[in-house]
Amino acid sequence: MSAVIQCRDLRKTYDGKVEAVRGLNLEIRAGECFGLLGPNGAGKTTTIEILEGLLEPTSGEVSILGQTWKSHPRQLREKIGISLQETRLSEKLTVRETVELFASFYREPRPASEVLGDLQLEEKADSWVGKLSGGQRQRLAVATALVGSPRVLFLDEPTTGLDPQSRRQLWDIIRAFQKTGGTVLLTTHYMDEAERLCDRLAIVDHGQIIAEGTPAELIARLGGHHVVEFSLAGDSHGKAETWQTLPGVDSVRNDDGLVSLSVREPHRTIPALLDVVDKQSAQLEHLTTRQASLEDVFVRLTGRHLRED
Amino acid sequence: MTVAPQNPRVESAQASTLRNGRWSGFLHLISARMKELRREPEVVFWMFVFPLLLSFGLGIAFRNRPADATSIAIASGPYAENALALIQKSAQKTSIRAEIVDQARAAQGLRLGKYDLVVEAVSPDRVQYDYDPARPESVLSRTEVNDALQISAGRKNAVETTAVASSDPGSRYIDFLIPGLLGMNLMNSGMWGMGFALVDMRQRKLLKRFVATPMRRGDFLLALLGSRLLLMVAEVGLLLGFGVVVFHMRVLGSLWSILLIGAIGAITFGGLGLLTASRAQKIETASGLMNLVMMPLWIFTGVFFSYERFPAILQPFIKALPLTPLNDALRATILEGASLASQSGRILILVLWGGISFALALRWFRWT
Numbered sequence: 001m002s003a004v005i006q007c008r009d010l011r012k013t014y015d016g017k018v019e020a021v022r023g024l025n026l027e028i029r030a031g032e033c034f035g036l037l038g039p040n041g042a043g044k045t046t047t048i049e050i051l052e053g054l055l056e057p058t059s060g061e062v063s064i065l066g067q068t069w070k071s072h073p074r075q076l077r078e079k080i081g082i083s084l085q086e087t088r089l090s091e092k093l094t095v096r097e098t099v100e101l102f103a104s105f106y107r108e109p110r111p112a113s114e115v116l117g118d119l120q121l122e123e124k125a126d127s128w129v130g131k132l133s134g135g136q137r138q139r140l141a142v143a144t145a146l147v148g149s150p151r152v153l154f155l156d157e158p159t160t161g162l163d164p165q166s167r168r169q170l171w172d173i174i175r176a177f178q179k180t181g182g183t184v185l186l187t188t189h190y191m192d193e194a195e196r197l198c199d200r201l202a203i204v205d206h207g208q209i210i211a212e213g214t215p216a217e218l219i220a221r222l223g224g225h226h227v228v229e230f231s232l233a234g235d236s237h238g239k240a241e242t243w244q245t246l247p248g249v250d251s252v253r254n255d256d257g258l259v260s261l262s263v264r265e266p267h268r269t270i271p272a273l274l275d276v277v278d279k280q281s282a283q284l285e286h287l288t289t290r291q292a293s294l295e296d297v298f299v300r301l302t303g304r305h306l307r308e309d
Numbered sequence: 310m311t312v313a314p315q316n317p318r319v320e321s322a323q324a325s326t327l328r329n330g331r332w333s334g335f336l337h338l339i340s341a342r343m344k345e346l347r348r349e350p351e352v353v354f355w356m357f358v359f360p361l362l363l364s365f366g367l368g369i370a371f372r373n374r375p376a377d378a379t380s381i382a383i384a385s386g387p388y389a390e391n392a393l394a395l396i397q398k399s400a401q402k403t404s405i406r407a408e409i410v411d412q413a414r415a416a417q418g419l420r421l422g423k424y425d426l427v428v429e430a431v432s433p434d435r436v437q438y439d440y441d442p443a444r445p446e447s448v449l450s451r452t453e454v455n456d457a458l459q460i461s462a463g464r465k466n467a468v469e470t471t472a473v474a475s476s477d478p479g480s481r482y483i484d485f486l487i488p489g490l491l492g493m494n495l496m497n498s499g500m501w502g503m504g505f506a507l508v509d510m511r512q513r514k515l516l517k518r519f520v521a522t523p524m525r526r527g528d529f530l531l532a533l534l535g536s537r538l539l540l541m542v543a544e545v546g547l548l549l550g551f552g553v554v555v556f557h558m559r560v561l562g563s564l565w566s567i568l569l570i571g572a573i574g575a576i577t578f579g580g581l582g583l584l585t586a587s588r589a590q591k592i593e594t595a596s597g598l599m600n601l602v603m604m605p606l607w608i609f610t611g612v613f614f615s616y617e618r619f620p621a622i623l624q625p626f627i628k629a630l631p632l633t634p635l636n637d638a639l640r641a642t643i644l645e646g647a648s649l650a651s652q653s654g655r656i657l658i659l660v661l662w663g664g665i666s667f668a669l670a671l672r673w674f675r676w677t
Contacts, residue, residue: 054521054677077523088513092348093341104337105524108326149326
């Protein structure tokens, strides 16, 4: 299948000093929802803005739908929809006026009323933008992106700062767009969002892709699919080697006294773990076991948590 | 992972697309801008109400009083009553407001501008005037009061004189003021309407959002300028109408000439606003820059008083400022009915300012 968004060896250096993007390659296929996952400052926004033709890369090539920003700027603008990380739309215009204004820029837009309906903004159509809640504003931002009837949708952190219900609403909107055959590229620093929404992901850190694949593939790459986390009473958390030698343990990580084991077969590891704790006559303070997540993948790859807050 | 490419919603979406013409973006941008301005009470106030209040206030403060009475103090003393009686029986008594107060209060009143003159009657046939030679009204008051005293005391005029007063509409302060306020208002709203709006939109990342669509950038700037021109018509009409109705001002020039000069002024200052806003990322930076540009213009270009009062050496510099030709052209057209052709020099200066500002602004302009 042909690539809808493609970039090769993308680099961006600000003021000749700060390297925001350092040799990034991407190939996003038609109909896919592709996520750039990474912590703040990883270069996600710079990357997506270069792909959107809003920033000039220092070097590297970008092509969208087989065309480049240099050769077909206007044609490309007609075919893509964009939601920037934070745009404060005019507060004194109504929702409908805002969507109609954006529609007027496109040669063949969708009717504003239809888009408002899809985004459940009909009730708010005649309210001023200044009176909307965070979730409604974000839906309006997506409405301005969808009204041009785009083939590719770029969303920069579409759900940051939204409540769980608004986030789920936006996910539904994105999925609906995908069902019409649209391609989506989004950035996020939410693990669950990336895991549930994206067909494929690239984990970005320090301006580079450090892993790429479907969420399941990335998790499988951890080795173990399960995580056993425990902590012992007092300061004693044993030596990493002790835990490493337990049956089925793939890797060990100590996070401020919380030991987390990446394991393939928890039913073999946990009895052995309990044995060791018993022999050391230590006290188990906390024990959980769960499915491995993208967070674990990120921590494994970078040694840091995705959101350090 | 692939998604079924055929979906009923694709067709329904395509069936209901619209088709936009070449100017649809431009027209929507103008209408959005006008709606936004109308819904912004501050804009309505500064653009329309403020100049009216200003002209009303100044028009009242500097209105031509039937007789320009001078206010004087007679320092209390044994001969004060005598001096007061002499003044009150003089022919000038209606234009002199005199009162007897003690020495200290008289001196303080003179210093604060409450009194134009202090009269001290030293003896029945000797008075002393305390006045401020730097204040024209003080100098005038001394002459007036001196005449009143001397004539009441028996001086005879050697020459018989008569005086005819002239204060027709057209030569009053308010007539001078309103065209100046009009010019100033065109400058203010041109600079703020373009400059402030653009920096605000840049700061809100709205400019970036707009250029992420197929919107034509030229259309966007034209729409901003177009909305300025529409507002200009309202500003000029309102202030002139106010002058005519409230102060019985006489407008001698044709309305079309006035509107044309107004349009050139609005575009020139729109260009200057665009230039000051071409790169600023923050409202604070832009406000500072704009005040820096506008402050000398308020003072030097004859908004509130004639720039002829500045030293001759400054005159060429003053005449080259963009607001001077606008004020002059508005005054000549409104008050004297001067033809457009006779103002070509002034219009040329305006066009040069506007043209150069636009050229530089478009070269430096940043959308993000």
